C-alpha cells in the first residue's frame with residue numbers, strides 16, 4: 001500500500017546532488033504506489049519563525065505569517081511520511097530546511113499540548129566530505145522529541161559539484177528506500 005509523502009528539499013541547487021537523491025527516492029516511492037510532493041524550499045517565499053506563539057488559531061492557515069508555507073501546511077498535515085532533504089552546510093541542515101521546519105511549529109500550535117502530528121520520516125543528504133555525524137545525531141534527536149518514526153537515511157559524501165553524485169551507490173540506496181517506505185508499517 002502506498003503512502004503520502006512530502007519532501008522538504010532544502011538545497012538551493014535544483015539539479016544538485018540532494019535533488020538527485022530526492023529524484024531517485026521519489027522514483028522508487030512512486031513505483032511502489034506512493035504519492036510524492038516535493039517542495040523546493042529555496043524557490044519559495046518562506047520567512048523565519050517570529051516566535052510569537054500566536055499561531056494555531058485557524059488549522060487551515062495556522063501561522064500568523066501568510067507566505068508560501070501556506071502551500072506546505074495542507075500537504076504536510078495530510079502526509080504519512082516527511083522527507084528532510086538537504087546538502088550538508090556547516091555540518092548541519094541548510095538554513096532553508098531549518099527555516100521551513102521551524103514554521104511547522106504553527107501546526108503543533110493547533111494542539112493544546114503543542115503536539116506535532118505523528119509522522120514517519122526519512123533523511124536525504126549530500127556533502128563534499130563525510131562529516132554527517134552532527135547532522136545525523138540532530139536528526140535522530142529531533143525525531144525522538146517529535147515522536148516520529150525514522151524510516152532511514154541516505155547520506156552521500158564525496159560530492160561537491162552538481163552531478164558529482166552520478167554513479168554513486170547512494171542514488172540506488174535512495175531509490176530502494178523510496179520503494180521500502182511504501183510498505184513500512186510503523187504508525
Ligand SMILES: Cc1cc2nc3c(=O)[nH]c(=O)nc-3n(C[C@H](O)[C@H](O)[C@H](O)COP(=O)(O)O)c2cc1C
Nearest residue numbers: 011016017018087088089090091127128129159160
Ligand atoms: C554554505 C556551504 C556550506 C557547506 N558546508 C559543508 C560541510 O560542512 N561539510 C561538507 O562536507 N560539505 C559542505 N558543503 C558542500 C556541500 O555540502 C556539497 O557541495 C553538496 O554536494 C551540495 O549539495 P547540492 O548539490 O544538493 O547543493 C558546503 C557548501 C556550502 C555552499
